[in-house]
Amino acid sequence: SISLGQQVMWNGKKATVRYIGNVKFAAGEWAGLELMDAGGVHEGNVMGVPYFECPTGKGVFAQPAQLSKAALGAVHATAVADEEIETLPSKDKTTDGSISLGQQVTWKGKTANVRYIGNVKFSAGEWLGLELKDAAGVHDGNVLGVPYFQCPSGKGVFAQPAQLSRAASAAATPAAAEDEVRATLPSKEQTIDGSISRGQQVIWKGNKGIVRYIGDVRFAAGEWLGLELTDARGVHDGNVMGIPYFECPAAKGVFAQQAQLSKARAPEAATQVAAVLARSAAAPTAVVSMVAEGEGPTMLPSKEKTADGSISLGQQVTWKGNKGIVRYIGDVRFAAGEWVGLEL
Secondary structure, eight states, X not given: OOOTTOEXXXXXXXXXXXXXXXXXXXXXXXEEEEESSSOOSBSSEETTEEOOOOOTTOEEEEOGGGEEEOOOOHHHHHHHHHSOOOOOOXXXXXXXXXXXXXXXXXXXXXXXXXEEEEOOSSSSSOEXXXXXXXXXXXXXXXXXXXXXXXXXXTOEEEEOGGGEEEOOOTTSOHHHHHHHHHOOOOOOSBOTTSSSBTTOEEEXXXXXXXXXXXXXXXXXXXXXXXXXXXXXXXXXXXXXXXXXXXXXXXXXXXXXXXXXXXXXXXXXXXXXXXXXXXXXXXXXXXXXXXXXXXXXXXXXXXXXXXXXXXXXXXXXXXXXXXXXXXXXXXXXXXXXXXXXXXXX
């Protein structure tokens, strides 16, 4: 198991565990890490929720399967390496029979051999232990003290069947191999409420983008939209955690929920910047919505006060250092719970 304050290894980097528990951005148990060196993406705050504190650029979140215990020293490490480790028994095939033990597969564009198939201690469902051809893994087959399989240090990873594809044969042409890896998931044509369509231009955090994917994702619940941004301000190329949802140039892809988007408007339309503050333990959720000046949509009825009575309609509040006035309190269609609409 992992403990708060424990030193672990993540992607070959040393880190200290600063948070363990549930998160708002995905299902399951996650560990918040403070990296020893600056190779992270935040300071412990994700989508407005402060999970822990660390210097900017040193914070990351990972699941237990992605971590291994930090080495205790050269002498001890050598002694452990010399021990004969008894690994857990593996199944011969996945439940659907599509992948076999010892089979060559492709994971995130990397060739690997399947070394373990079965249940794991760190998560529910069927998982596959892979030995990568190149040292781009995170462990040696041992995850959090459980020896699932053996491979050289830094070549082991765990993945689910949906994240893998069969390795292209030597005779296959490069184009055919690329097609196999890049086959994307089918997308819906419109969002559930029909307000946004695939191929439509939208605005996300002030950045223009085109909707390339609409539908379910593996990393979180609910309906998500995959966007190709006009400028390289994204985080991926349409492939997230090994799942190819859509294709776009590297660093131009992002995923967002409908509440974070607005329709792209003509340059002369006066607009406000859209932003979403995720729920925190101390305060109701706030939403700053994007409305074109001069429009007069039919407004939903608002409550007079939040459920705990701490915030009232028309009250002045502060959000991320910005003053605002509460214009709406109540339920919304894009998320569960009580939300607060603000005019900044």
